[in-house]
Amino acid sequence: MPEHILVAVAWPYANGPRHIGHVAGFGVPSDIFARYHRLRGNHVLMVSGTDEHGTPITLAADKEGITARDIADRYSQVIGDDLFNLGLSYDTFTRTTTENHYAVTQDLFKTLYDKGYILRQETLGAFSATTGRTLPDRYVEGTCPICGYKDARGDQCDNCGNQLDPVDLIDPRSKVDGSTPIFKETEHFLLDLPAFGERLSAWIGSQDHWRPNVRSFSLNFIKELKPRSITRDLDWGVPIPLPEYVDRDDKKIYVWFDAVIGYLSASIEWANNRGTPEAWRDWWQSPDARHYYFMGKDNIVFHTVIWPGMLLGYGAGGVYGGGSAAATVGAQQAEPLQILYKTLDSLEELLPSDGVGRPATPLQLPYNVVSSEFLTMEGKKFSSSRGVVIYVNDVLSRYDADSLRYFLTIAGPENQDTDFTWAEFVRRNNDELVATWGNLVNRTLTNVYKNFGSIPQPAALSESDAAVIAQVEGGFASIGELLAGARFKAALTEAMRLAGLVNIYLSEQEPWKVIKVDRERAATIWYTALRCVHSLRIYFTPFLPFSSQKLHEYLGHDGFIAGPLEFKEYTEASGRSHRVLTGDYTGWVGRWELSDLPVGQALREPKPLFKKLDEKVVEEELARLGA
RNA sequence: GCCGAGGUAGCUCAGCGGUAGAGCAAACGGCUCAUAAUCGUUAGGUCGCGGGUUCGAAUCCCGCCUUCGGCACCA
Numbered sequence: 174m175p176e177h178i179l180v181a182v183a184w185p186y187a188n189g190p191r192h193i194g195h196v197a198g199f200g201v202p203s204d205i206f207a208r209y210h211r212l213r214g215n216h217v218l219m220v221s222g223t224d225e226h227g228t229p230i231t232l233a234a235d236k237e238g239i240t241a242r243d244i245a246d247r248y249s250q251v252i253g254d255d256l257f258n259l260g261l262s263y264d265t266f267t268r269t270t271t272e273n274h275y276a277v278t279q280d281l282f283k284t285l286y287d288k289g290y291i292l293r294q295e296t297l298g299a300f301s302a303t304t305g306r307t308l309p310d311r312y313v314e315g316t317c318p319i320c321g322y323k324d325a326r327g328d329q330c331d332n333c334g335n336q337l338d339p340v341d342l343i344d345p346r347s348k349v350d351g352s353t354p355i356f357k358e359t360e361h362f363l364l365d366l367p368a369f370g371e372r373l374s375a376w377i378g379s380q381d382h383w384r385p386n387v388r389s390f391s392l393n394f395i396k397e398l399k400p401r402s403i404t405r406d407l408d409w410g411v412p413i414p415l416p417e418y419v420d421r422d423d424k425k426i427y428v429w430f431d432a433v434i435g436y437l438s439a440s441i442e443w444a445n446n447r448g449t450p451e452a453w454r455d456w457w458q459s460p461d462a463r464h465y466y467f468m469g470k471d472n473i474v475f476h477t478v479i480w481p482g483m484l485l486g487y488g489a490g491g492v493y494g495g496g497s498a499a500a501t502v503g504a505q506q507a508e509p510l511q512i513l514y515k516t517l518d519s520l521e522e523l524l525p526s527d528g529v530g531r532p533a534t535p536l537q538l539p540y541n542v543v544s545s546e547f548l549t550m551e552g553k554k555f556s557s558s559r560g561v562v563i564y565v566n567d568v569l570s571r572y573d574a575d576s577l578r579y580f581l582t583i584a585g586p587e588n589q590d591t592d593f594t595w596a597e598f599v600r601r602n603n604d605e606l607v608a609t610w611g612n613l614v615n616r617t618l619t620n621v622y623k624n625f626g627s628i629p630q631p632a633a634l635s636e637s638d639a640a641v642i643a644q645v646e647g648g649f650a651s652i653g654e655l656l657a658g659a660r661f662k663a664a665l666t667e668a669m670r671l672a673g674l675v676n677i678y679l680s681e682q683e684p685w686k687v688i689k690v691d692r693e694r695a696a697t698i699w700y701t702a703l704r705c706v707h708s709l710r711i712y713f714t715p716f717l718p719f720s721s722q723k724l725h726e727y728l729g730h731d732g733f734i735a736g737p738l739e740f741k742e743y744t745e746a747s748g749r750s751h752r753v754l755t756g757d758y759t760g761w762v763g764r765w766e767l768s769d770l771p772v773g774q775a776l777r778e779p780k781p782l783f784k785k786l787d788e789k790v791v792e793e794e795l796a797r798l799g800a
Numbered sequence: 801g802c803c804g805a806g807g808u809a810g811c812u813c814a815g816c817g818g819u820a821g822a823g824c825a826a827a828c829g830g831c832u833c834a835u836a837a838u839c840g841u842u843a844g845g846u847c848g849c850g851g852g853u854u855c856g857a858a859u860c861c862c863g864c865c866u867u868c869g870g871c872a873c874c875a
């Protein structure tokens with residue numbers, strides 16, 4: 174039975190281009206996972222988008238004298254291009270600035286508010302005297318009241334390590350322009366996380382299949398749950414859906430609150446865009462669906478505690494959870510919802526159209542939260558400001574996506590921090606990817622193409638022929654199990670080991686010698702190698718989609734085993750349009766199972782799958798870093 | 801400071817209660833179909849330090865050293 178698998182990928186923040194550490198942590202792993210499950214015949218929905226609200230984007234905009242939307246537009250484009258070029262096969266990669274996302278976010282907020290899970294509280298906040306903008310704690314600097322250190326930050330003193338409150342700093346100043354901040358009382362909304370404490374504790378405690386660090390970290394975190402602020406004093410965000418706030422420009426929903434809702438809103442957008450507006454429910458309201466979230470370790474609690482808390486609170490309520498707009502927009506709530514959405518022109522189009530009568534069903538909680546560690550760069554932390562950074566775009570402009578995907582999988586930060594160095598990148602590419610897998614494919618295809626032109630008819634298989642075939646074909650089970658368990662590094666290692674077995678087999682059999690005396694035996698040896706390559710092609714497809722597609726074609730097969738992605742433009746009610754990264758993956762032909770190697774099928778002229786890199790690129794890239 | 805994760809061969813990492821592993825780098829040999837690719841052999845570690853539990857610990861517990869992450873208004 175095919176399963177419904179939601180692959181929910183962390184939303185890259187659109188205040189600049191993303192570096193390879195970001196795609197190493199969640200982009201490539203999530204894509205491998207999604208492609209594997211598609212090969213298994215499961216119904217995969219892979220969603221994400223650019224995260225476009227929040228203070229850093231407004232600051233970047235101020236710096237350039239343009240609007241926050243300008244910044245978000247620019248980097249949403251850049252990031253989308255990067256993900257496309259890396260071959261990340263999202264069903265929908267959208268943005269948090271769509272009307273759809275605003276509507277879903279406001280529904281979540283309003284529903285939680287109506288249910289009493291959102292509290293109101295007056296707090297003291299810092300504001301810039303020059304711009305009137307809010308200053309987050311870390312953007313206020315001053316003298317530490319405890320140790321006297323002159324450049325303490327509002328949230329913490331880097332000298333004595335004590336946690337601070339910006340109000341207590343002596344001679345506070347704005348980190349942005351040095352002006353003295355103004356402190357004033359402001360009302361905020363807080364998510365009542367303690368209300369979910371027991372349920373979260375029981376739920377997390379029972380998730381035995383999570384990676385241990387994710388589970389223990391989360392369990393520890395919820396020991397001391399406090400209400401968490403979900404609004405900010407800033408003009409760039411989703412409007413607060415309450416009559417007294419919805420039109421105000423000085424207070425919006427906190428970016429993290431809306432960002433996690435993106436998983437749901439993007440699923441709904443996907444369903445709408447393809448003309449089946451209810452289809453998202455097969456993932457979100459089906460108890461059999463499994464949700465996998467991919468992110469870096471700094472985001473764990475947002476996905477294991479805060480978002481699940483929001484989902485628990487929302488339950489089967491709200492416009493989306495209840496199964497239909499009509500069911501929840503009953504007599505009592507019809508009016509507030511009108512106010513709620515009055516900034517939108519056409520609410521109806523955004524709401525489910527035919528869900529009336531569907532039983533209220535709570536939205537699904539995460540099944541697994543797959544968190545990665547961090548990638549470092551030549552031994553140092555990535556830092557855009559200090560120039561310790563390699564942008565995805567930069568790498569892809571000079572090297573193949575599959576080379577980068579290979580490195581980020583085999584040497585990525587799956588279980589612990591790992592280091593990217595150009596020397597390792599070149600070595601992994603040349604000595605592993607090219608030498609083991611690329612070379613096996615190349616020597617096999619060129620020999621067969623040259624000597625037979627098509628897949629040769631084998632005679633009876635010898636014991637060693639059968640043995641190597643059996644070992645390689647065992648990969649469907651062994652590699653499949655590793656992939657299903659999100660153990661990507663081990664899975665790729667196993668695939669490489671199996672490819673190596675075939676190289677050994679060929680060295681022992683020496684078909685290039687045999688062919689001079691016994692053409693039929695040589696044909697059998699090459700058939701055996703081809704049959705292994707034919708299966709290995711499937712194993713490598715999730716990891717290396719571009720080269721696997723080429724191999725698929727060289728073997729004489731038709732159709733896409735890993736086909737093209739596409740951008741589509743969608744226009745919403747307001748008339749504003751946005752670009753979505755998507756693709757039609759249902760027509761792809763590969764299956765994660767043994768398939769016949771058709772004897773007599775003509776091969777297409779093979780070319781090397783991968784490029785060997787000159788050792789000089791190490792020096793060149795290091796020089797580029799220094800410059 | 802509190803919480804958490806890591807410190808294993810020259811390098812990058814896997815193993816996480818049962819005689820120390822892989823790849824690369826190093827040394828030697830075979831092969832020459834293949835992107836001078838490949839195949840084989842050898843060498844290389846008191847598994848951060850100190851205690852403890854156990855028949856047995858890299859693997860569990862305690863302490864210390866060290867690196868990194870989180871600690872509510874950066875995402």
